[in-house]
Amino acid sequence: MRPAPRGIRPMHEHTATAMGVQGCPVCTAVLPIGTPYCARCGTHGHTLERAGMTWNGSMQRTWAWLLTSVLLYLPANFLPIMYTRTWGNLRESTILGGVLTLWGHGSYPIAIVIFVASVLVPVGKIVILVWLCLSVQLRYKSARRYKTRLYRITEFVGRWSMVDVFVVGILVALIRLGNVMTILPGPAALAFAGMVFTTMLAAGSFDPRLLWVREA
Amino acid sequence: MGVTDFPAVHIACHECDLLVALPVLRPGQHAYCPRCNFLLTANRPDSQSKIFAYSIASLICLALANLFPFITLNARGMEQSVTLLGSVAILATEDHRLLAAVVFASIAVIPALLLCGLVYVSVAIRIGRELPGARTCLRWTIALAPWNMAEIFLIGILVSFIKIVSLADVELGLSFWAYALFTFGVVLVSLNFDRRELWDLLDAARAAGHSSHA
Structure with missing residues (x-):
């Protein structure tokens, strides 16, 4: 990465809100706060209101999506993610069970990939977002740069959890050898996909600028 | 106050809301927010092509x-x-x-x-x-x-x-x-x-x- 050019300077340490303007989240145009409609890209409604921070629904939405994702994560872990049918025997496997089986078979890299994508990333994401929400609401002002970076990482890695859902999809589509071996998806697959989507929506609803508000 | 009061050289940081004056970026230069280090924009050579x-x-x-x-x-x-x-x-x-x-x-x-x-x-x-x-x-x-x-x-x-x-x-x-x-x-x-x-x-x-x- 290259360093920022020397010419970059903050406008007297002023935030856009303090200057009575807002950045359009879609096209980065600078607009007066309260503009109903971005003249440059045509964005309007909630998206712009959020950008002007006049809309205080960001926290509620984030909490709601977070709660939904936690509720979906429970069945995603406890219900089977896929069934394996061999000669009339039906075997269930859960996410953690699958990781342990892979580890037992010695496929350590794959076990680690699945563990990171299906357990570490979702749990870490939910914990980080809860912490960020709490620090906004309890007005913890410390380590803002660090928290903003955490938020950025959370937003970036969220999609990668879908790996496990895709693996189930591929196995179901591929392993259809009749009596010899057939793989069927379990209810946890959809619950897990729902969990990934709701954590992505939670991260998208959270407004990182709230971490930087001086006097809330 | 209209759009023209803050012409295209200004950008509000998407992540911390700091209003930043953007210089003209030379090819290959990236502009990061001075407060939160968010990548504001970049001049990537031939990016459109x-x-x-x-x-x-x-x-x-x-x-x-x-x-x-x-x-x-x-x-x-x-x-x-x-x-x-x-x-x-x-x-x-x-x-x-x-x-x-x-x-x-x-x-x-x-x-x-x-x-x-x-x-x-x-x-x-x-x-x-x-x-x-x-x-x-x-x-x-x-x-x-x-x-x-x-x-x-x-x-x-x-x-x-x-x-x-x-x-x-x-x-x-x-x-x-x-x-x-x-x-x-x-x-x-x-x-x-x-x-x-x-x-x-x-x-x-x-x-x-x-x-x-x-």
Whole structure:
């Protein structure tokens, strides 16, 4: 990465809100706060209101999506993610069970990939977002740069959890050898996909600028 | 106060709301927010041409990925071969419609829409005229971007490949390689994607269109 050019300077340490303007989240145009409609890209409604921070629904939405994702994560872990049918025997496997089986078979890299994508990333994401929400609401002002970076990482890695859902999809589509071996998806697959989507929506609803508000 | 009071040289940081005066960036320079270090915008050399070229190339690869077998499985003399669309159809017909829809949308439909949108916007920029709906198109492209999961599917294929190898002989078909190239193209497009730059270019295209009509 290259360093920022020397010419970059903050406008007297002023935030856009303090200057009575807002950045359009879609096209980065600078607009007066309260503009109903971005003249440059045509964005309007909630998206712009959020950008002007006049809309205080960001926290509620984030909490709601977070709660939904936690509720979906429970069945995603406890219900089977896929069934394996061999000669009339039906075997269930859960996410953690699958990781342990892979580890037992010695496929350590794959076990680690699945563990990171299906357990570490979702749990870490939910914990980080809860912490960020709490620090906004309890007005913890410390380590803002660090928290903003955490938020950025959370937003970036969220999609990668879908790996496990895709693996189930591929196995179901591929392993259809009749009596010899057939793989069927379990209810946890959809619950897990729902969990990934709701954590992505939670991260998208959270407004990182709230971490930087001086006097809330 | 109008838009013109803060002309295009200013940008409000998307993540910490700091209002920043942007200098003219030389090719290869990146502008980070001085307060929170967010990447505000960048001047990537030839990024527009790259987006245009990689988008078309990826779309061709995606089309090719639908033509050949994706994976072939060989277990105890039984051979099974699936195509990309065929595997989605299997999921759908066996009553896993929602799963099929989620997978198909995130690995093919959304990335394809994204690339088509960028091709359309690029054409508008290149011919220097505002094509109908180009702005709506770019807006939707930006909204869809986080839901593209092509590269994640590629990792998913490799993981399932390793899972199956112990059970049966697996062979990656021609379509797999086409899909891998498609994914590579999508990643290259997203690396060259800068929303501010695209909107600036689209504005320039509109201005050029107006002046040529006048």
